[in-house]
Amino acid sequence: MKISVIGCGYLGAVHAASMASLGHDVVGIDVDAAKIGALSEGQAPFYEPGLPQLLTEGIASGRLRFSTDIADAAGSRVHFVAVGTPQMKTSGGADLTYVDAAFTSLLPHVASGDLLVGKSTVPVGTAARLSELVEPTGALLAWNPEFLREGFAVQDTVSPDRLVYGVQAGQQASVDLLNEVYAAAVSADTPVVVTDFATAELVKVAANAFLATKISFINAMAEIAEVTGADVTQLADAIGYDARIGRRFLNAGVGFGGGCLPKDIRAFTARAEELGRGESVAFLKEVDAINLRRRQRALDVVVEELGGSVYRKKVAVLGLAFKPDSDDVRDSPALDVAVQLHGLGAHVVGTDPEAIPNSQRLHPQLTFGTLDEALDGADAVVLLTEWKQYRALDPSAIAAQVSQPILVDGRNALDPAAWRAAGWTYRGLGRR
Numbered sequence: 560m561k562i563s564v565i566g567c568g569y570l571g572a573v574h575a576a577s578m579a580s581l582g583h584d585v586v587g588i589d590v591d592a593a594k595i596g597a598l599s600e601g602q603a604p605f606y607e608p609g610l611p612q613l614l615t616e617g618i619a620s621g622r623l624r625f626s627t628d629i630a631d632a633a634g635s636r637v638h639f640v641a642v643g644t645p646q647m648k649t650s651g652g653a654d655l656t657y658v659d660a661a662f663t664s665l666l667p668h669v670a671s672g673d674l675l676v677g678k679s680t681v682p683v684g685t686a687a688r689l690s691e692l693v694e695p696t697g698a699l700l701a702w703n704p705e706f707l708r709e710g711f712a713v714q715d716t717v718s719p720d721r722l723v724y725g726v727q728a729g730q731q732a733s734v735d736l737l738n739e740v741y742a743a744a745v746s747a748d749t750p751v752v753v754t755d756f757a758t759a760e761l762v763k764v765a766a767n768a769f770l771a772t773k774i775s776f777i778n779a780m781a782e783i784a785e786v787t788g789a790d791v792t793q794l795a796d797a798i799g800y801d802a803r804i805g806r807r808f809l810n811a812g813v814g815f816g817g818g819c820l821p822k823d824i825r826a827f828t829a830r831a832e833e834l835g836r837g838e839s840v841a842f843l844k845e846v847d848a849i850n851l852r853r854r855q856r857a858l859d860v861v862v863e864e865l866g867g868s869v870y871r872k873k874v875a876v877l878g879l880a881f882k883p884d885s886d887d888v889r890d891s892p893a894l895d896v897a898v899q900l901h902g903l904g905a906h907v908v909g910t911d912p913e914a915i916p917n918s919q920r921l922h923p924q925l926t927f928g929t930l931d932e933a934l935d936g937a938d939a940v941v942l943l944t945e946w947k948q949y950r951a952l953d954p955s956a957i958a959a960q961v962s963q964p965i966l967v968d969g970r971n972a973l974d975p976a977a978w979r980a981a982g983w984t985y986r987g988l989g990r991r
C-alpha cells in the first residue's frame with residue numbers, strides 16, 4: 560500500500576522505515592530539511608537501535624523515500640500524522656500548532672477515500688475537531704495512538720503488543736485500511752481495540768499516566784525508605800512478586816523524563832481541567848511533584864557525600880539521556896541533575912554513549928568527555944542513566960582512577976555490596 564508519514568522525528572522516522580519493512584511503499588515528509596537530508600541518505604537523525612538498517616534496506620528496495628514537500632503525500636492511500644505535541648510553557652497543555660499545521664498542509668493533497676491517521680499524542684477531543692476539517696475532502700480520519708518505547712522503537716512498531724483504532728461510528732473502511740497496513744505486523748494473538756476517537760485518545764494518555772504513577776509510587780516508597788532505613792529495591796521485588804502488581808516500572812531512582820511521560824501527564828491534567836474534571840486526575844500533579852523531588856534528592860545526596868558543598872569538586876556524571884539506548888535528552892533527569900550540580904559550582908564532566916551532542920546543544924556551559932575523562936580524578940561519581948556499560952563497570956578497576964571513591968547510584972542499578980567491597984562509599988536512592 561502507498562503510505563505517507565508526516566513528521567519524521569523519534570516516532571515518524573521509525574514508523575516510516577518500519578512500514579517500508581512491512582512491504583509498503585512509503586514517503587516520509589518533514590519540514591526539517593536537515594532531517595530529511597540525513598534520512599534520504601539512510602542516516603538516522605537520532606540514535607535508535609535497528610533504525611539505520613531499516614533505513615538502508617528501505618531506501619535500497621525503492622520502497623522508502625523522504626521529502627520536504629507535502630505535495631509528495633498525494634497518491635498515498637493512508638497518511639499518518641506523527642508531528643510533535645510539545646508542552647506549552649504557560650498552561651502545561653499540549654501545543655497543537657504542529658498537528659493543526661500538518662493537517663492544514665496535507666488536506667489539499669488527499670483524495671476522497673484516503674485515510675488520514677493521527678499518531679501524535681493529543682488531548683481528548685482533538686480528532687473530533689479535526690474530523691470537521693477532513694470531512695469536506697471525502698477522506699476518512701482515524702486516531703491510532705502509538706505505544707512504542709524509545710530504544711525498542713523498531714521492535715515495538717513491527718511487532719506491537721496491541722493496536723488501538725479510534726474511528727468514526729460505522730466507518731468500517733477505516734478499520735479495513737488499518738488492518739491492511741498492519742497485516743504483516745500482527746499475529747492472530749495481537750489485540751486490536753476498535754473504538755471511538757475519544758477512547759483512543761484517552762487510552763494513550765491513560766497508559767502514560769499509569770506508567771508515570773507506577774514510577775512515582777515506588778519513588779514515594781523510596782522517600783519513606785530513606786527516613787526509615789528500609790530498602791526500596793527489596794520492597795519493589797517483594798511487591799512485584801504479586802502478579803497483580805508486577806515488577807516492571809517499579810525501579811526507584813531519579814525518576815521519569817523524556818519527550819512523553821512528563822509532558823503527557825501535564826497535558827492530561829490541563830485537558831481534564833478544561834473539561835471541568837480537574838479533580839479526577841489531580842493526583843497526577845502529585846505524581847509530577849514526587850518525580851521532580853527525586854532529582855533534588857539525588858543532588859542532595861551528592862552534596863552530603865561531598866561534605867556539604869560541591870563547589871569546585873569534580874563530579875563525574877555517568878549518563879545524560881533520559882533512559883539507556885536513547886540519545887534523547889528531552890526533560891532528562893540526568894541532564895537536569897548535571898546542570899544543577901554545575902549551577903552549585905561543581906566541575907561536572909558528563910559522559911554518555913550517545914547523548915553528548917544533544918546535551919551540548921542544550922547546555923554548552925557543561926563539560927563533556929569520555930568515561931575516562933569523567934572518572935579521572937573525580938571527587939564523586941554519579942550514575943544517572945543506567946546504560947549497560949555503566950552497569951558493567953568494575954568498581955575495583957576504576958577505584959584508583961578517581962580522587963575519592965564515592966558513588967551515588969541515581970538509578971539503583973549497581974550492586975551495593977560489590978562497590979562497598981571494592982572500597983567505595985555507595986549511596987543509592989532509598990536503598991541501603
Ligand SMILES: NC(=O)c1ccc[n+]([C@@H]2O[C@H](COP(=O)([O-])OP(=O)(O)OC[C@H]3O[C@@H](n4cnc5c(N)ncnc54)[C@H](O)[C@@H]3O)[C@@H](O)[C@H]2O)c1
Nearest residue numbers: 566567568569570589590591642643644657661679680705
Ligand atoms: N517519541 C516517542 O517515543 C513517542 C511515542 C509515542 C507517541 N509519541 C508522540 O508522537 C508525537 C511525535 O513525537 P516525537 O517524539 O516523534 O517528536 P519529534 O519532535 O521527534 O518529531 C516531530 C517531527 O515533526 C516535524 N514537524 C513539525 N511540524 C510539521 C509539519 N507541519 N509537517 C511535517 N513535519 C512537521 C518536526 O520537524 C519533527 O521532525 C508526539 O505527539 C509524541 O507525544 C512519541
Ligand SMILES: O=c1ccn([C@@H]2O[C@H](COP(=O)(O)OP(=O)(O)O[C@H]3O[C@H](CO)[C@@H](O)[C@H](O)[C@H]3O)[C@@H](O)[C@H]2O)c(=O)[nH]1
Nearest residue numbers: 705706707708709774808809810814815816817819881882
Ligand atoms: O521503573 C522505571 C521505568 C522507567 N523509568 C523512567 O521512566 C522514563 C520513561 O521510560 P519509558 O517509558 O521506558 O520510555 P519512553 O520511550 O518515554 O516510553 C513511554 O512514552 C512513550 C511515548 O508516549 C510511550 O509510547 C511508551 O509506551 C512509554 O513507555 C525514563 O526516564 C526511565 O528512566 C523509571 O524511572 N523507572
